[in-house]
Amino acid sequence: MSRYTFMHNLFNKRLQLSRIFLRDNLKRKNLMSLFEKANQCKYVEAMRKFLRLRKKGFLEEAGFRTQAGKVGRLRRFDPLVLGKLEARVNEKAARVDSKDTTLPERIRLARDYQLMTDVQIGRAIGVTRELVRRWGKGLNKPTNLEKLARVLNVPIGWLETGDAKLLLANSSLGVRVGHDAAIHREALFALTQQRLGEMGECGDASHIQASLEWSVFDTPALASRARKAGGRWQYFEGSMHFVPWVPTKQPEKTRRDWSDAVENIISEELARPKQTVVRAWEQMQQRCKALGLKENEYPKRISLFKRAQKQRIWAEKYGVDLNSMIEESILKHTRMHRQKTT
Numbered sequence: 530m531s532r533y534t535f536m537h538n539l540f541n542k543r544l545q546l547s548r549i550f551l552r553d554n555l556k557r558k559n560l561m562s563l564f565e566k567a568n569q570c571k572y573v574e575a576m577r578k579f580l581r582l583r584k585k586g587f588l589e590e591a592g593f594r595t596q597a598g599k600v601g602r603l604r605r606f607d608p609l610v611l612g613k614l615e616a617r618v619n620e621k622a623a624r625v626d627s628k629d630t631t632l633p634e635r636i637r638l639a640r641d642y643q644l645m646t647d648v649q650i651g652r653a654i655g656v657t658r659e660l661v662r663r664w665g666k667g668l669n670k671p672t673n674l675e676k677l678a679r680v681l682n683v684p685i686g687w688l689e690t691g692d693a694k695l696l697l698a699n700s701s702l703g704v705r706v707g708h709d710a711a712i713h714r715e716a717l718f719a720l721t722q723q724r725l726g727e728m729g730e731c732g733d734a735s736h737i738q739a740s741l742e743w744s745v746f747d748t749p750a751l752a753s754r755a756r757k758a759g760g761r762w763q764y765f766e767g768s769m770h771f772v773p774w775v776p777t778k779q780p781e782k783t784r785r786d787w788s789d790a791v792e793n794i795i796s797e798e799l800a801r802p803k804q805t806v807v808r809a810w811e812q813m814q815q816r817c818k819a820l821g822l823k824e825n826e827y828p829k830r831i832s833l834f835k836r837a838q839k840q841r842i843w844a845e846k847y848g849v850d851l852n853s854m855i856e857e858s859i860l861k862h863t864r865m866h867r868q869k870t871t
Contacts, residue, residue, distance in 0.1 A: 564618075564706045564759070569606050576618050576706065579641055615707030622757075625703035626693040633667035635688055639681035640665070642701045653680045698745045698752035699774040704759045714762075714771060717754040721762040721769065724751070735858035737764045742855050763855060772851045791817060791827045 564575050577587055588594040592610040624630055625638055640650060647661040654661075654676055663669040664677075671677050678685040683702060686695040696702055705713055724744050728737070745751045745761045755761040760773035794816050798809035817827040 564704065564710075569611070573606060573611070573614065576614055578644055580614075580617060580621065581641060612707060615709075618706050619709045622703050622705055625696075626753075628691060630691045631667065632670070632688070633665050635691055636671075636677070636681070637665045639683045639688070639702065642704075643681055645681075650677075650680060693753070694749060696752075696756055698755040698761065700756050703757050705757050710758060713754050713758040714760075717751065717758050718762050718769065718771075720748075720751050720754060724748070725764070734764060734766075736862055738855050738858040739862040742859055763851060765851065765854075770851065772855070774852070788826065790820070791822070795828075 564572060564579075573593070577584065582590075591614055593606055621638075621641075624634065630638075640647075647658045647665070651658045651661045654673070660669060664671050674688055675685050678688045681688070683700070684695045684697070686692060687702075693703070704710070721741065724741065725737070728740055741761070741763060745755050751761075758771075760771055762769050763772045764770075791813075794813050795809075798804065798812045798816075799806070801809065814827070
């Protein structure tokens with residue numbers, strides 16, 4: 530199959546709906562980053578909210594905190610207890626793909642994935658909180674499912690029938706965490722590699738990105754795995770990278786980075802043998818003053834330097850949004866295909 534024929538077959542069926550696809554699907558508001566957190570405290574808190582557990586006494590009831598009356602932030606979470614909490618989240622997430630769910634259960638699942646309350650849903654639809662609660666209990670049936678589906682950000686077909694095949698690859702429903710998420714990502718990687726092999730010689734990196742993105746949405750097996758994994762594998766700079774649908778937001782920087790000269794001085798002082806941190810800081814300040822640097826041009830406290838280090842780590846891990854690059858690739862090759870066909 531020639532490159533042009535492959536491009537024609539791949540993009541022609543989506544050409545007329547490309548703008549709608551990009552607006553409603555790629556930019557679709559979802560909560561795939563609900564569990565993609567930068568630290569375990571926020572990760573555990575996200576799972577607590579999803580399971581709708583009370584915050585008061587949660588750490589004790591879950592088994593994370595064993596000493597009664599202990600206050601302050603925990604340094605780390607017990608992996609065994611964390612695994613049990615993840616299992617509860619995955620058990621609830623598996624109900625999204627179950628064929629025996631009822632309409633009230635699907636309403637509750639969609640509500641929990643959106644982290645919405647009955648009050649918020651009622652205000653968005655224009656009904657009372659009590660009526661929304663009765664929908665979730667199965668005591669009443671919604672009269673306007675289309676409006677409810679729009680508020681809950683789910684396909685109306687899934688809300689009516691529970692057919693998971695109607696869910697898009699970047700849907701917010703059914704995302705897994707922990708070990709289950711890793712299994713789905715590994716399976717998705719194998720399917721993506723297989724898809725790359727079928728594509729063969731198909732052009733530059735942007736063309737591969739666009740082709741893989743279309744394949745994720747057009748292939749049911751890829752779409753299901755991508756939805757449960759919380760993202761998809763994409764091709765960047767000669768290798769495969771996992772790209773979440775919604776990346777973790779990088780915190781705003783509270784200060785600028787130090788100059789390279791200051792960074793080198795800090796590294797040299799900390800690398801000296803038998804050097805304490807306090808002594809290294811004293812030496813660093815003396816050297817910076819000797820160079821004529823102002824006080825705001827070097828860290829006056831150790832905490833400022835550590836904060837800057839954390840910010841750099843965040844920037845390296847979460848600062849690049851590859852979703853925008855994928856979208857640009859799709860737009861580029863859609864325009865190219867339109868020009869060739871006209």
